[in-house]
Amino acid sequence: MKLSYNxxxxxxxxxxxxxxxxxxxxxxxxIEIRLDMLRKYLENHSNHELKSFFKSSHIKPHxxxxxxxxPEFLSPQDEPSRQQLLMDEFRLGLEIGKTIGSHYxxxxxxxxxxxxxxxxxxxxxxxxxxxxxxxxxxxxxxxxYDMNLCFELVGFERSSVxxxxxxxxxxxxxxxxxVGFVFDSYNIYLNGGLNDFSALYNVQPEKIFAVHLVSGDNxxxxxxxxxxxxxxxxxxxxxxxxxxxxxxxxxxxxxxxxTFRPExxxxxxxxxxxxxxxxxxxxxxxxxxLR
Numbered sequence: 001m002k003l004s005y006n007x008x009x010x011x012x013x014x015x016x017x018x019x020x021x022x023x024x025x026x027x028x029x030x031i032e033i034r035l036d037m038l039r040k041y042l043e044n045h046s047n048h049e050l051k052s053f054f055k056s057s058h059i060k061p062h063x064x065x066x067x068x069x070x071p072e073f074l075s076p077q078d079e080p081s082r083q084q085l086l087m088d089e090f091r092l093g094l095e096i097g098k099t100i101g102s103h104y105x106x107x108x109x110x111x112x113x114x115x116x117x118x119x120x121x122x123x124x125x126x127x128x129x130x131x132x133x134x135x136x137x138x139x140x141x142x143x144x145y146d147m148n149l150c151f152e153l154v155g156f157e158r159s160s161v162x163x164x165x166x167x168x169x170x171x172x173x174x175x176x177x178x179v180g181f182v183f184d185s186y187n188i189y190l191n192g193g194l195n196d197f198s199a200l201y202n203v204q205p206e207k208i209f210a211v212h213l214v215s216g217d218n219x220x221x222x223x224x225x226x227x228x229x230x231x232x233x234x235x236x237x238x239x240x241x242x243x244x245x246x247x248x249x250x251x252x253x254x255x256x257x258x259t260f261r262p263e264x265x266x267x268x269x270x271x272x273x274x275x276x277x278x279x280x281x282x283x284x285x286x287x288x289x290l291r
Contacts, residue, residue, distance in 0.1 A: 001211075001243075001246075001247075001251070001252055001253065001254065001255045001284055001289045001290060001291060002029035002030060002253065002254045002255070002291065003027070003028050003029050003030070003254070003255060003256075003257075003277065003280055003281060003284065003290075004028060004029060004030035004031065004032060004062050004254040004255065004256035004257070005019065005023045005028045005030070005031050005032065005256065005257060005273060005276055005277070006031075006032040006034075006065060006212065006256045006257060006258035006259075007019055007031070007032060007033060007034040007037050007065070008034060008065065008258050008259060008260050009257060009258065009259045009261075009264060009272050009273070009276050010264070010265065010269045010272045010273070011034070011037075011260065011265065012262060012265030013265045013266070013267065013268070013269060013272070014037075014269035014272070015037065015040065015041065015269075016033065016034075016037045016038060016040065016041040017041060017045075018269045019031060019037075019269065019273065020053055020057075020059070022269055022270050022273040022274070023059050023273055023277075024057050024058060024059045026273055026274055026277040027058070027277060028059050028273075028277055029058070029059060029060065029254070030059065030060055030061070030062035030254050030256065031059055031060075031061060031062065032062050032063045032064070032065050032106075032256050032258070033061060033064055033065070033102070034064075034065050034066075035064055035065065035066070035089055035092060035093060038064075038092070038093075038096065039092070047095075047096050047099045047100065048099070050096070050099070050100050051099050051100045051101075054100050054101065060101065061097070061100050061101060061102035062102065062104055062210065062254055062256065063102070063104035063105060063106050063150055063182065063209075063210050063256075064093035064096075064097065064102060064104070064105045064106065065106045065258075066105075066106035066107065066108050066152070067086065067089060067090055067093075067105060067106065067107045067108065067138075068086075068108045068111065069086070069107060069108065069109065069110060069131070069134050070082075070086075070110050071110050071122065071126065071127070071130045071160075072130075073086060073130075073134050074133070074134055074137045074138075075130070075133065075134075090105070090138070090141065093105050093147075094141070094142065094145040094147055095145075097145060097147055098145050098146070102147075103146055103147055103148055104147070104148050104149075104150055104209055104210055105142065105147055105148070105149055105150065106150050106152055106182055106210070107135065107138065107149050107150065107151050107152065108152050108154065109127070109131055109151070109152075109153070109154065109159060109160050109161035110122070110127065110130070110131075110159075110160040110161075111154060111158055111159050111160065112158040112159075113158075114158075115158070115225060117158070118157075118158075119157040119158060120157065120158050120159055120160050122160055124166070127160040127161060128166075128169065128170060128173070131151075131160075131161065131170045132170055132173045132174055135149060135151065135170070135171075135174045135176070135179050136174055136176065136179075138179075139174065139176040139178055139179050142178055143178060147178065148178045148179070148180065148209050149178060149179045149180070150180060150181060150182035150209045150210045151167060151170065151171060151179065151180070151181055151182070152181070152182045152183075152184060152187065152212075153166065153167040153183075153184075153187055153188070153191075154184075154187045154190070155186075155187045155188055155189065155190030155191030155192075155194070156187075156190040156191075156224065156225065162190075162191045163191055163199070164183075164188065164199040164200060164202075164203065165199060165202070167181060167203075168199075168202060168203045171203075171204070171207055172204075179207075180204075180206075180207035180208060180209040181203065181207055181208050181209060181210075182208075182209060182210040182211065182212060183200065183208060183210075183211055183212070183246075184211075184212035184214065184258065185197075185211075185212065185213055185214055185215070185237050185239060185242045186212070186214045186215065186216045186229050186237055187212070188242075189216060189236070189237045190216075190224055193221065193224075193236075195236075195237065195238040195241065197238075197241060197242050197245040198245070200245050200246070200249060201245070201248075201249065205249040205250050205251060208246070208249070208251050208253070209253070210253065210254055210256065211246060211251070211253065211254065211255045211256065212255075212256050212257075212258045213232060213239065213242070213243070213255040213256065213257055213280060213283065213284075214229050214230070214231070214232065214237070214257060214258055214259055215229070215230050215231065215232055215233070215234055215235030215236065215237040215239055216228045216229050216230060216235045216236060216237055217230060217235055217236070218235065218236045226260040227260055227261060227262060228261075229258070229259040229260055229261055230259060230261060231257065231259065231275060231276060231279040231280070232257070232279045232280055232282065232283035233279045233282060233283060234279075239283050239287075240283070240286055240287050243255070243283065243284065243287035243289050244287050246289075247287065247288075247289050252291060255280065255284060255289075257276045257279070257280045259276075
């Protein structure tokens with residue numbers, strides 16, 4: 001497996017320029033670029049500058065983060081202005097990806113976005129139908145750009161797709177060669193504190209396009225959220241078990257560290273990236289998965 005850095009780790013204190021420099025310096029193989037940080041970068045740089053950096057560097061681009069879909073997206077009930085905003089985000093990733101050689105795009109299922117708004121409101125059948133319809137249509141848009149879509153379950157109650165089983169049902173129904181999974185160890189854990197990854201044995205392993213490797217704080221269930229993510233080697237997620245399950249499935253792709261921890265944002269970008277690399281590499285070495 002290869003080591004990747006997700007820009008959310010330094011979202012509150014860094015820039016794409018800084019992330020590229022420090023990730024290359026410490027030895028990351030890949031970087032997951034955030035669309036908001038990409039837009040900021042393009043205010044003073046060109047896509048060809050970005051292409052030139054990757055051409056002359058060890059580190060390469062992996063997945064763009066992220067497209068947050070909603071139930072009505074690309075349906076007859078969609079609002080044109082809302083659809084346009086999200087499609088602009090998608091097209092940005094497609095166009096830049098074609099230029100710099102990025103072939104993956106994270107897609108997040110419908111969420112209840114307000115942390116204080118309670119559980120997701122909606123039934124499973126409607127969620128299933130909407131996600132299948134949206135992913136099929138996005139697949140067609142992505143095809144000419146050689147772009148693969150990585151569907152990411154999110155385990156907490158504010159998500160419409162919380163389990164490996166639900167995500168698998170959707171991907172099988174979509175049945176497109178460029179639509180698969182990104183599995184995030186913490187997002188799996190968020191579904192009831194799950195540290196059993198055996199359900200992964202039931203998915204199509206060739207559909208695992210990306211992996212997010214991250215632990216989380218040991219806090220009461222009502223306090224679990226994305227801000228409780230932490231580097232590997234800390235927290236309560238069975239990182240070793242997660243990696244060994246993926247290895248048994250034959251997965252040999254990227255493993256990317258992704259946190260949204262405000263505490264880390266009080267540090268320097270260099271501190272974040274150095275510690276992200278050290279802890280992620282140590283976890284991969286322990287599970288004997290580096291290549």
